[in-house]
Amino acid sequence: MTKIKDINCFLLDMDGTIYLSNKLIDKAVDFINLLDEQGKDYVFFTNNSSKNTKDYQKKLKRFGLEVPVERIVNSGQVTADYVNKKKEGAKVYPLGTPSLEQELADAGLKIAKDKNEDIDFVVLGFDKTLEYKKLWDAHDLILDGVEYIATNPDYVCPLEGGKSMPDCGSMISLLETSTGKRPLVIGKPNTMMVDYVSDTLGVKKDRMAMVGDRLYTDIKMAIDADITSILVLSGESTKETLEESPHEPDYALESVADIMDELKNNNSQ
Numbered sequence: 001m002t003k004i005k006d007i008n009c010f011l012l013d014m015d016g017t018i019y020l021s022n023k024l025i026d027k028a029v030d031f032i033n034l035l036d037e038q039g040k041d042y043v044f045f046t047n048n049s050s051k052n053t054k055d056y057q058k059k060l061k062r063f064g065l066e067v068p069v070e071r072i073v074n075s076g077q078v079t080a081d082y083v084n085k086k087k088e089g090a091k092v093y094p095l096g097t098p099s100l101e102q103e104l105a106d107a108g109l110k111i112a113k114d115k116n117e118d119i120d121f122v123v124l125g126f127d128k129t130l131e132y133k134k135l136w137d138a139h140d141l142i143l144d145g146v147e148y149i150a151t152n153p154d155y156v157c158p159l160e161g162g163k164s165m166p167d168c169g170s171m172i173s174l175l176e177t178s179t180g181k182r183p184l185v186i187g188k189p190n191t192m193m194v195d196y197v198s199d200t201l202g203v204k205k206d207r208m209a210m211v212g213d214r215l216y217t218d219i220k221m222a223i224d225a226d227i228t229s230i231l232v233l234s235g236e237s238t239k240e241t242l243e244e245s246p247h248e249p250d251y252a253l254e255s256v257a258d259i260m261d262e263l264k265n266n267n268s269q
Helices: 030-037 054-063 077-086 098-106 133-141 170-178 192-201 216-225 240-242 257-269
Strands: 009-012 041-046 073-074 089-096 121-124 149-150 156-158 165-166 207-213 230-233 250-253
Touching: 009 170, 009 192, 009 250, 030 041, 030 257, 041 054, 041 192, 054 073, 054 121, 073 077, 073 192, 077 098, 077 133, 077 149, 077 192, 089 133, 121 133, 121 170, 133 149, 133 170, 149 170, 192 207, 192 216, 216 230, 250 257
Parallel strands: 009 041, 009 207, 041 073, 089 121, 121 149, 207 230, 230 250
Antiparallel strands: 156 165
């Protein structure tokens, strides 16, 4: 376990860690400013594929954070990278928002609108525009043997006031019930996400930490990737779910404000 003061690169989950829906978590901007002051690297790192990197850049700007797109990584982006490595310029049938479709297209993938096209992959994302026809088409394609990939396994997306909405993992369960098949899931806890950051940004894993609010994605991925894990209780996880979880983080803190305090205290010594 690396001490927090010795972490050189923080992978920062967004939903439940930096903000909840459209509300900034207390001291989150101060925390990012401190990382800049101390010369710490960081990457905004999310499983939420309903928005693309440019959308996240705009959202962070509304919170007062000027972040280059190179410091934002989402599961849709890593999914596109995986598909291109399997078959460059592949044709995909996406169940996703227009933002996810744009992310895939920007990576050079061809977007199919008709299930009768020559489709290489079904890509399931966090689809807030989901309609029955897309589910039925995906059902048929999966049963026909088309390779099936999902961007992330999260069951719900946390919202303000302790509420939530169904996320990609719930949609995976639906299609598993109808087809009997599960997809390859690219997002956290798949260590492919960490490898992507390490490879594309040249960041070494030994001084890297994952900061997130979900035990079964953020913390499990960090453990599997052998990087430092920091759970924050500002989103989905609670002290009760932490006690029941098989995934034990290196650190469990209330929010990123506690990481900030730890960095300040060590810097003043």
